[in-house]
Amino acid sequence: MAKGVKPRVKVPKSASAGEAVTIKTLISHKMESGQRKDGDGNVIPRSIINRFTADFNGENVIDVVLAPAISTNPFFEFEAKVPESGTFTFTWHDDDGSTYVQEKAIEVS
Amino acid sequence: MQLTRRDTLGMAAAASALALAPRSALAEIPMVGGPDEFLAGSAAGSGDLTLTAPEIAENGNTVPIEVDAPGAAEVRVYALGNPVPGVARFKFGPLAASRGAKTRIRLAGTQDVMAVAMMEDGSFIQATKNVKVTIGGCGG
Numbered sequence: 001m002a003k004g005v006k007p008r009v010k011v012p013k014s015a016s017a018g019e020a021v022t023i024k025t026l027i028s029h030k031m032e033s034g035q036r037k038d039g040d041g042n043v044i045p046r047s048i049i050n051r052f053t054a055d056f057n058g059e060n061v062i063d064v065v066l067a068p069a070i071s072t073n074p075f076f077e078f079e080a081k082v083p084e085s086g087t088f089t090f091t092w093h094d095d096d097g098s099t100y101v102q103e104k105a106i107e108v109s
Numbered sequence: 110m111q112l113t114r115r116d117t118l119g120m121a122a123a124a125s126a127l128a129l130a131p132r133s134a135l136a137e138i139p140m141v142g143g144p145d146e147f148l149a150g151s152a153a154g155s156g157d158l159t160l161t162a163p164e165i166a167e168n169g170n171t172v173p174i175e176v177d178a179p180g181a182a183e184v185r186v187y188a189l190g191n192p193v194p195g196v197a198r199f200k201f202g203p204l205a206a207s208r209g210a211k212t213r214i215r216l217a218g219t220q221d222v223m224a225v226a227m228m229e230d231g232s233f234i235q236a237t238k239n240v241k242v243t244i245g246g247c248g249g
Contacts, residue, residue: 020206033215035192050138060202062210067141069188069196071171071213079206095138 005029009090011104020079023054023061027092027100033068049074051093057086084108141195144187144225148233153225156234158184159209160224169216169242177209178234181226184208190220216242 010024027049034046048068054061061080080088085108092100161175176184176199186196196214208226216222219242225235 055202056204059204061204062202063200064210064212065139065141065198065200067193067195067197069191069193069215071215075211075213077211078209081204081206083204 005094005100007090007092007100007102009088009102009104011088011106014107014109015082017108018081018083021082021106022077022079023088024075024077025052025054025090025102026073026075027052028073029092029094031068031070031072031074035068047095049092050095052076053091054078054080055089055091056080056082057084061088082106082108139198141185141187141198143194144185144189144223147185147225147227151233153233153235155236156226156228158224158226158234158236160186160222160236160238162222162238162240164239165241165243166216167243169218169244171213172216172240172242173211173213174222175209175211176224176226177207178224178226178228179208180228181208181234182229183227184210185225186214187223187225188214188216188220189223191215191217196222216240218242 005028007027012021015021029049032044032047036044038044046068049066052064052066062078064076066074085106088104088106090102158178162172166172176186178184182201184199187194188196197212199210201208221237221239223235223237225233227233
């Protein structure tokens with residue numbers, strides 16, 4: 001598990017049924033590309049988040065595959081439909097096999 | 110099946126990649142790949158696909174981009190001048206309200222950024238944008 005990984009997600013607290021809500025996610029991660037070299041000329045091994053998924057009540061919203069060309073602290077903004085009250089589950093998959101999960105509830109009136 | 114020279118080379122490359130991968134990495138790391146692999150021979154037309162990127166990026170380490178392709182099932186983004194062209198693959202699920210997303214990418218230098226969208230009927234459309242980069246983002 002990489003150090004200092006902290007997911008941050010912005011989801012509105014409430015919405016009306018069927019409304020498109022804008023979601024912003026950011027996870028602090030160094031996203032080492034595997035292209036850089038250290039002072040002695042050795043390649044620094046790749047260590048990135050390779051996949052990000054967002055689901056709402058078990059249904060998929062977006063599924064992103066990340067390459068090393070995604071910047072440090074990967075940021076995503078996208079829109080989701082919310083048919084009813086429920087919970088968003090955001091999952092980030094690290095190259096080292098660990099996953100980081102963040103959940104956010106939303107109230108639909 | 111007849112083996113061509115190209116097949117043999119491909120298999121040899123795949124085998125050595127497997128042999129080099131550490132055991133933990135065998136748990137299937139998804140890849141974006143290159144544009145040719147995604148298009149698989151079909152031609153990409155132009156259409157309702159918007160790729161928004163700055164004309165001049167001062168810092169190649171973090172270039173904000175946005176893709177928007179109404180009716181797309183999947184959008185892939187490529188940076189054609191990077192050491193590895195694949196940048197990201199967006200797949201939209203049943204609850205995606207729009208077929209677009211924003212993110213930040215790394216660009217090694219001034220180059221074309223390309224987005225290819227696969228529509229729900231299986232056809233492809235593409236959009237390209239040139240981005241001038243003052244400081245490259247892939248280290249050296």
